[in-house]
Amino acid sequence: MIRTRSLLADGSRLRRLAPLALPSAWGAVAVAWKFGCPLARQPGLPMRIATSVVFLTVGTGLVLGIQRGLARELARARAVAAATQRVLLRPPPDRLDGLALAAGQLSATRGASVGGDLYEAVATPHGVRIVIGDVRGHGLAALGAVVAVLGSFREAAHDEPELGGVLRRLERALERHLRERARDEHPARAGSEPRHPAAEEFVTLLLLEVRSDGRLSVFNCGHPGPYRLGRRVERLPVGDPLPPLGVLPLPAVLAPYTAARLLPGETLVLHTDGAEEARDRRGRFFALDATLAGAAESPAALVRRVHAALLHHTGGRLADDVALLVVRNDRVRVPAQPAEPGLRRSRPTPSSHC
Template identity: 40%
Template sequence: MMALVAAVDLSAGPGVGYLPLLSLGPAFASLAGGVRRTAWVGLFAIALCAGLARHDEIIGTRAGDATFISVVGVTAAGMLAAAYRERNERELADVRTIAEVAQRVLLRPMPRRVGPVRAAVRYLSASARARIGGDLYEVVMTAQGVRVIVGDVQGKGLDAVETAAVVLGAFREAAYDEPGLPDVADRIERALARQLTSEQFVTGVLAELDPAGRLTLLNRGHPPPLLIRSGRAVQALDPPEPAPPLGLSGLVEEPAAPFSVGFAPGDRVLFYTDGVVEARNDRGVFYPLAERADLLVGADPETALDALQADLLRYAGKPLDDDAAMLMLTTEPSITA
C-alpha cells in the first residue's frame, strides 16, 4: 500500500497531496499485526514520508507538517488498537480454554466401548466463544444394562449449561440405583424442580439396552432416535404417546410409559438433538436426516459419525444456529454371540 502511494506521488509530482495516504500502512498493520509490527510499519511510513516530502519540497510547510502529524497519529492509534486486540484475543483464548475444561467435566469423553456396546459421539456447539452449550448426553453400564440419556436444555448460555449439569448429575446417580427408566426420569424431575422456573424444560430421551437384546426407550418431548437395522432398514422410534419434556410432568395426569424394540447384533441406533434436524440449507430446507442414514451403515461408528457431521455442515453451508449432538450405539455379532 505504501509503495503504491509512493509510486503515485513520484509520478504525479509535488502539489497533488498523496502523502497523507501513507498512514494507511500502519492502519492496516494494526488489523492483523501486533504492537511491535505496527510500530515498525509506522516508522517506515514516517521515513518514507520524510523522503517524499523532501522530494516534493514541502518540508516545513503546512502541508508537510499535516502529513507528518497524520502518519504519526495513525501509527499511535494503530498501536493502541493492536494492543486492545491482542488483549481481547488472550481473553478469548482463556474463555475457550475454560469452556473446554468445563465440557470435559460436564460431557465426559465417551469410551469407545460400554459393556457390550460400541459408542461414538459428536458435539457441535453454536456458541461463537465456547465449545459447549445446552445439549447433553451420557452412557453408563449398570446392572440392568447399558443406560443412555440424550437431551436438550431450553435456552442457551451459562443457564443452559448449569441446567444440563443438574440433569447429568441426577442421571448419573439414578441410572445405577433405579429399577426402571420411569424411576430414573422421576429422579431427574425432582432435581429439576429445584433448578427450573415454571416455564423452563429439558427435552430428553432415556434408553436402556438389556442383555436380552431389547432396547427400551422413554421419550420426553425429544426428537425420536433412528434405528438402523443391519439390513439397512431405517425406523424412527416414535413413542406410542407424546409426553411432556422433563420439568413439565405436572401438565399431565398419567406418567409417560416406556416402549421397547428388538436390538439385534449389527443394529445401530442414533440419538440426536434438534440442532441436527433443524439445520437448514440456503433454501431454508431442514436437514433430511433419515435420507442420510446410509452414511451410518457399514463403516466404523467413529467414521460413520464423522461422515454424518461433515455432510450436515456441508448441507448447512454455514455455522449451525443451534447446538447439535449425535450419539450412536451399536452391538457386534462377535460381542453378543
Template identity: 40%
Template sequence: MVASTSRGRGEPFLRLLPFAVMSVVAALELIEGTGTGYLPLLSLGPAFASLTGGMPRAAAVGALALLMCATLAAHHDIIGTRANNLTLVSITGVTAAGMLASAIRMRNERELADIRTVAEAAQRVLLRPVPRRVGPVHAAVRYISAAARARIGGDLYEVVTTPKGVRVIVGDVQGKGLGAVETAAVVLGAFREAAYDEEDLHGVTARLEKALTRHLTSEQFVTAVLAELGSDDRVQLVNCGHPPPLLIRPDGRIDAAEPPDVAPPLGMTALAGGRPPLYEVPFTAHDQLLLYTDGVIEARNGRGEFYPLAERLDALRATDPERALDDLHADLLRHVGAPITDDAALLLLRRRRH
C-alpha cells in the same frame, strides 16, 4: 494459547497488507505524485499493522512509514513544509492509535484464550468422552455448539455402565447460553447418580424430574430420551418430549423408535399426571441406534430446507462407528453450508456381535 487464538486463515494476508499498501503508495508517489497527494496514505500501513501482532509490530510499521514519508519528501524537496509536517503528524497519530488498538486486542485475545480454556475444562466435566466400546455396543458421539467459539451448549448426552446394563441419555435444554449450560449440568449430574442407583428407567426419570423441580422455573423444560441396553436383544426407552431415536437395521431398513404415548418434557411431567411410558424395541447384532437432538433435524440450508436425517443415514455404513458418525456429521455441515444456529448432538450405538 494466545498465538493459536490470533491465527486465522487470512492472517498471512493481513501480515503482508501494511507493507503492500505502503509500497503501492510509494510507487504512486514516485510515478505521479508531487510530494503531497499520496503521502498521507502511508498512515494506512500502521493502521493495518494493528490487526495482527502486538505493539512492537505496530510501532515498527509506523516507524517505517515515517521513514518512507521523509525519504519521499526529500525526493520532492518538501521537507519542513506545512503539508509534509501534517502528514508526519498524522502518521505518528495513527501509529499511536494502532499501538493502543494492538494492546487492547492482545489483552482481549488473552482473555478469550482463558475463557476457551475454562470452556474446554467444563466440556470435559459435563460432556465427557464416550468410550468406543461399552457393554454390548460400540459408541460414538458428535457435538456441535451453535456458539462460534464455545465448546458446550444446551444439548447433553451421557453413557453410563451400570449393574443393570448400559444406560444412555440424550437431551436438549430449552434456551441457550450459560443458563442452558447450567441446566444441562443439573441433568447430567442427576443422571450419573440415578443411573447407578435406580432399578429401572422410570426411577431414573423420576430422579431427573426431582432435580429439575428444584432448579427450573415454571416455564422451562428439558426434552430427553433415555435408553437401557442389557444382555438381551432389546433396548428399553423412555421418551420425554424428544425426537424419537432411529433404528438402522443391517439391511438398511430404518425404523423410528416412537413411544406408545406422548409424554411431556422433563420439568413438565406433573402436567401429565403420570409417568412417561417405558417401551422396548428389538436391538440385535449389527443394529444401530441413533439418538440426536432437534438441532440436527431443524438445521436448514440456504433455501430453508430442513436436514432430511432419515434420508441421509446411508452415511452410517462405514465399518467403524466413529468414521460413520464423521461421515454423517460432514453431510450435515454440507447441507447447512454455514454455521448452524442451534446446538446439535449425535450419539450412535452399534450392537456388537454376540
C-alpha cells in the same frame, strides 16, 4: 486470604496490560518529543513528515498491543469453554460393555461450545443406560437445566435398579432447579423481567437401557425417536410418549417400552430435534434419514459426516443446538452349541429275542 486474592487480581490486571506497556512508553516519548523538543516545533514539510511517522508508529503499536491482548483473552475464554464442555458434556468412551459409542454437539450460539442439549452413557450392573435430551431454548441460558439433569442421571443410573426410578430422579432434580430459578427471578430479587423465565422451561429426553442380550427399555418424554441402522434405516419404535419433564407430572405408574432390540452389528442414532428441523436457505428440512444411509462406518465417523452435512445444508447457520449420540452393538452373537456326546441321553437299544 483477602490480601492474597487482591494480589492475584492485581497480577492478573498487570498481565492483561503488559502488551500495552511498550506502545504506551513510545507514545509518551513521542508526545514529549513533539511538545518539549524545539526541533520538533520547527515548520517545514520534512518535520511534519517525521512527526506523522512517529505518531503513526505509536498508533500502530497501540492497535497491535490491544489486538494481542484481545487474542489472549479469547484464547483463555475458549480454553475455559472447552474445559466446561469436557466436564459437562464429556465425550463417552469409545467402548462401553461391548458397545461402540461416539457423540458430538453443535451449538447454535456463535462462539459457544455448550448449549441446551445433553447426553450421557454409563455402564451399570443393570445394563448400559443412556440419556439424550433437549432443554427448551438454546445457548448459555439453558446450562442450569443441563447441569441439573446430567448430574442427577450420573448418580441415579447406578443407584436405581429400575429405569423408571432413574426417570423419577431426573424429574425431581429438574423441579428443584426450576424452583430455585423461579425464586431468583422474583421481582423482589431480580428487579427486571428475565429473558428466559423458568416457568417456560422444560426438557424433552429419551432414556434407554441396553441389556446384555440387546433388549432395550425406553422412556420417551416428548423427544424424537432414534434411528436404527441395520439392513435399512428405520425409526426405532419407542412406545407412547410421556410429557416433557417440567410440563406435567409423570404418571404414577411408569412402564418402559421393551419391544425393541439392538442386534449385534446394528447401530442406534440418537439425536435432538435440531437435526431434523435444520433448514437451508429455501426452507427445506435436513434429511437426516437419507444422510444416515450408506456404507457402514464407525460411530465417530458417522457423527463427523452428519455434522458436516448439517453445516453444509444450513450454510453454517444453525437455528437450534444439535446433539448426536451413536451406539453400535459390537457384541458377538454366540450360536447355540450342540450338547457333548457324553451328555446326550442314550436311546434304549431294542431287546433281542432268542
